[in-house]
Amino acid sequence: MPFGECTITLQDVGMLVGLPVDGEPVLSRGSPNILELAEELLGVVPPQSEIKGHRVRLSWLAAIFGDIADDIDDVDVLVRYGRAWILRYLGGVLVPDRSSSYVSLRWLLFLRDFDIIRTYAWGAAVLGYLYRNLCTSTDYKTPSCVDLPFYYSYGHGNDSQPLCLRHFHLFLQPVQLV
Template sequence: MASSSSSRGMRVTCGPVDDDLLSLQNIHVSQHVWNREEDKRLIARRATPTRTGIAGVPQQIIPLLDQAGFGWITRLNYIKVSPGLLTTLVEHWRPETHTFHMPFGECTITLQDVGMLVGLPVDGEPVLSRGIPNIFGLAEELLGVVPPQSEIKGHRVRLSWLTANFGDIADDIDDVHVLARYARAWILRYLGGVLVPDRSSAYVSLRWLVFLRDFDIIRTYAWGAAVLGYLYRNLCTSTDYKTPTCDGFTLLLQLWAWERFPTILSSPLPPIPPGSPIGLRWSNTATKISMSDDIKFYRKYFDRTTRKSIIWQPYPPVEQMPGDCTQGMQIWGSIIPLLCLCICEWHQPDRVMRQFGCQQPIPNPPMTPTNVHALTLRGKVEDD
């Protein structure tokens, strides 16, 4: 960011000289950092279904999770998210451009990163909110049971109820319809606990069930784009100094930072498991991750970064990656809306062309309007 000063006392101020682009500086957390107010340490909301990755998932439903496109997510072991790293990245995030503004320029997490790191499909049918006349009837149809009212809040169900009722599967159960119900419940747990957790990190919307009916169709939805759009929205809202948490797939953001800025860690990058998304290199139980939680450490680190500090293209050639990682590669560099139920955020890779091996021209004005975070695709209250 640029700064300005007055000749009378050399008063230095934070932020852009011209606010035509970065128009939200007066409410951005970086303004509070500049004013030396008390540091805000963001909390990453998560409720991981299992800390041991695939070893904690019932073996009978693993083929269904793979078929649905969530297999790689289930293979991620629990990895702690550093509040210091998360907080500092949010301080560099600009809601106006959906990019991190660093001393060397802009960088961001894109659809390419989602595919290469965790193997979620980024291209396909939009995960768009649609009318559900009887959400509890949908639960009975696809889960085989209606959650009791004590476990329901609006259209959301407690994750703990899903755990209690669908955590383990008896060894003698082989009915494909019953196993499908368990698989849907586990996908709900990953959605509500890891991929799109809300501020409670205790509930998940039953509206997701409408996308989980047919296991031949589930993976045709652009889950990766939805997850990225939800993360964008929460990074944007977390730039408000008063917001105590950052929701969404914050682990994905941390994996992105580790790949782009590996010197953040004092330990070397572990090898990538053959035939796996790159993010699974951190799921090896033998891998010891040595990282800081100190906000001041990360602030100093990013304040000193140069163009040589970032690895602009950290990933192997696409032909070396599994098909799940490269699905949708034709839209990696596209300016498109990212839809997640009623949320719409813009993917703006034209601002970070160096991440795609191209020279960076002067980008067009960002697609994100100043009031975008007050906009959703909802209709009237309680009406989808």
């Protein structure tokens, strides 16, 4: 990378988040029936009021799977709570949607078998998700730093410039990052 630039790398994700970066890719495997998948893997179907497309409200997951009794001996019930916790962690921390209120039930496809969950490259998936959302959240209609000299030359010394462009030279000063 050129001097003065930085980005989040796969190594950063592996070191900071602790997710595996090597392994099976986390790729979509078709379009399953989300409600059947939820019933099979969580043991409950979310009500329609808690679903938006293929996503479910995180608050609903927290209400249903938030507290677990100490005396549960059934392994299947414990695994369902584990899946719900991982689903909440995915939707709340690792791959949140724009509202930070929902999580895709499609992630359940990767939580079916607990023995192979750790074989997926979750770190690579999180980094890919981050990059994708950085690209889709960029507003290309807003002037960038590259456009600032144009705006400066257009209205140099003119008080009609937007406030953010009046002191653009501050953004063009060389600054050592390290």
